Amino acid sequence: MFGYYFDLARRSLIRSPILTAMMVLAIGLGIGASMTMLTVLHVMSGDPIPEHSGQLYYPHLDARPLSSKDDKNAPDPSANLSWIDASNLLQAHRGDRQAAMAGGSVLVRPAQTSLRPFFETGHYITADFFPMFDVPFRTGGGWTQVQDEQHERVVVLNGDLARKLFGDTSATGKIVRLQDTDFRVIGVLNDWYPQPAFYGDTSGHAFGKTDEFFLPLTTAMDLKFDSNGNMSCWGSGGDQRTSGECTWLQFWVSLDGPTKVHAYQQFLEDYWRQQQAHGRFARPVDAKLYGLLAWLDHMQLVPGDVRLQLWLALGFLAVCMVNIVGLLLAKFLRRSGEVSVRRALGARRRDIFLQFGVESAVIGVAGGLLGLGIAQLGLWSVRHRPDDYAHLAQMDVSMLLGTLVLAIVASVLAGLLPAWRACRITPALQLKTQ
Amino acid sequence: MQLRPILSSLTRHKLTAFLLILQVTFTCAIVCNVMFMIATRTSQMRLPSGIAENELAMIDSVGIDATENPLVRHEQDLVALRGIAGVKSAVVVDALPLNRDNWTNGITTVPDADTHVGASAYNGTPGELQTLGLHLIEGRDFQADEYIAEDVPHGYKGIDTVPVTIVTRALAEQLFPGQSALGKDIYASGTHPTRIVGVVDHMLRPALRDPATNEYAMLFPMKPDDSEVTYVMRTAPHDRERVLKEASAVLVRLNGNRILKSPQTFTQVRDSYFHRDQTMVGLLLVAGLGLLFVTALGIAGLANFWVQQRRRQIGVRRALGATRSDILRYFQTENFLIVSGGIVLGMALAFALNLTLMKFYELPRLPLYYLPIGALALWLLGQLAVLGPALRAAAVPPVVATRSV
Secondary structure: OOOHHHHHHHHHHHHHHHHHHHHHHHHHHHHHHHHHHHHHHHHOOOOOOOOOOHHHEEEEOOOOOOOOOOOOOOOOOHEEEEEHHHHHHHOOOOEEEEEEEEOOOEEEEOOOOOOEEEEEEEEEEEHHHHHHHHEEEEEEEEEEHHHHHHHHOEEEOOHHHHHHHHHOOOOOOOEEEOOOEEOOOEEEEEOOOOOOOOOOOOOOOOOOOOOOEEEEEEHHHHHOOEEEOOEOOOOOOOOOHHHOOOEEEEEEEEOOOOHHHHHHHHHHHHHHHHHHHHOOOOOOOEEEEEEHHHHHHOOOOOOHHHHHHHHHHHHHHHHHHHHHHHHHHHHHHHHHHHHHHHOOOOOOOHHHHHHHHHHHHHHHHHHHHHHHHHHHHHHHHHHHHOOOOOHHHOHHHHHHHHHHHHHHHHHHHHHHHHHHHHHOOOHHHHHHHH | OOOOOHHHHHOOOOOHHHHHHHHHHHHHHHHHHHHHHHHHHHHHHHHOOOOOOOHEEEEEEEEOOOOOOOHHHHHHHHHHHHHOOOOOEEEEOOOOOOOOOOOEEEEEEOOOOOEEEEEEEEEEEHHHHHHHOOOOOEEEEOOHOOEEEEOOHHHOOOOHHOEEEEEHHHHHHHHHHHHOOOOOOOEEOOOOEEEEEEEEEEOOOOOOOOOOOOOEEEEEEOOOOOEEEEEEEEOOHHHHHHHHHHHHHHHHHOOOOOOEEEEHHHHHHHHHHOOOHHHHHHHHHHHHHHHHHHHHHHHHHHHHHHHHHHHHHHHHHHHOOOOHHHHHHHHHHHHHHHHHHHHHHHHHHHHHHHHHHHHHHOOOOOOOOHHHHHHHHHHHHHHHHHHHHHHHOHHHHHHHHHHOO
């Protein structure tokens, strides 16, 4: 039966080629635009660490005084922790694992004369970082909490920097000079660049190759290395970085199972109250514990322009759909005579419905294929934008299939109303008037 | 032309007519907002920076020798840069309009006040005004004895120590509305007065946020002494690329113990600052035109059907004495009615859409004059789209009335 309907659809579509082309073009443009932006959104809001994101949590405290106002143009100061709070949470050791961290940029002075000194970005972290995020090492490994406490001058390099400095020879055990201090390389990562770099300060650069080295936070504090994330201060005086009135550190904790999550939430609230007793944390207790994906959502990694582009594309698709409903309706109703003859010869309403449904679907498949091409073109243009997320704009298999499904669903939906109207044609009336 | 027969004919195609109206509604609403967004973005991209944009070339230098005195280093560098053929003047600055390196100070007109106006500070060596090409409309430039060092190693000195400042007209008018700002004092958090000795016409901030505050900027006579600074050279437009190349070579030859970053012309700074807006304007334009195109396709397609469907009816009317232009006008009026319906609904939707956008994307309110422009565009589009089918209808001969299908 489907074969027959398919054949009917083919004949009908070929009979009015311009109109068919118009409908396919409309669907193709709408689907192409929408899928381009949906793909961009999909890759930007993906899970950067699927095996472990379920156990990773970000505690959210707000140590600001009541007078500090929110500024919608500036990054949220309460998204980060102060040195005092991060140290307290670290020492409390209430999670399975926990680590404090901050991004930084240092001057790398290569030993070989062929390379000029250059700046490189990386992270200052504490020992649990590597096991907690299950960071893959090519050689060597991370450091221990004891080494943290001793402010040891050790560093772990990511793939690109290790290759740049030491070529194909193993970097582990070598010495690398950062700013004016020698560091011993104790491990090399297996090109670990999660997208987004969820662990850091995502209000700045979250996509692309953000981190080429990792060294102990305590050592970086010792040597007064610059941090490059957002640092928000209130109050004045004292060394800003070690004060409780400047937030600049990120903190992650891994918790296995809801009981531990609940206990940690309780711990954070107790901590808040305890700090209030010490004259800090002027605001009412509002401790939050975000899961990894919820945290990324909270940080709004997708820029406003990209969201606007998505809405624009979907609006475009909606207009294209209305357009096709109208055209299909006119097309189907014009074939009242044919429908009436078929009905008079014994076709049931649902046969007619099915016949037109198949015709809509054929348009949908053709439009979907065209849309796929347009979306590839759209993604190609997105990849040429200078934004840090640009290189991610690639379609995976699920988005590829999604495009076709969306196109078929859209066109069948568009065909529903016209097909329903067509199958309600009264055959007798039509035949008489002919 | 009587409307009644057209309306009664339309009521026989309620669903199709409704779909057409719906499409025009959506298109009208989206296109009005798209036009407005394009206008908002392009007007921002065209904001004059107040400096001699096509005569500036700059290069960033980061000193990596902790023992050297940056002020001495910069002085030597400037002498060398001024020696390059084609360089009219050169200065060291810590920030430039649109370079995103923003240092905002909260300032007031009375000491120890609670409310502050945020203004960006620009610091540079003597000759900054003239090298950047800023236009002084009141007062004077800084004098040599007014310059102090920024003193970055011990925390910025900033507005709490600097004796004088030059402000933009926009900032002067905000601080001292209706009077001359010249000779008046401004304050930061403390009680140290900084006297306004000059007012420049225009100068954009390093980063733009709110259109009203885009030019809240002030210049301080402070020599940048951070390890990272920007050298700005003024030269003829066609010399910029060559000067940049020579400047890199000259600086490295003078002292290799540094990292040079982003040699560029100011034109490149502006382009990179507005690159995203440029992309967005392109996309909005394509989307707006695409929508109009699809809507035109829909109108033409449906009109075509109606003409085919009514061939006999047209033939009968022609046989009864209707002229070709009567038929033509019939379809044109019909289209006008449908599009008008869509426009009325579309305007309401355009406002609703604008309200939503204002809430989520900080877009200003849609000015009313966009609505007649949008309406006119859609009417025109509708008439163009329907012209082909209507002409075909007008060409139907009266004899059709006598034939069966």
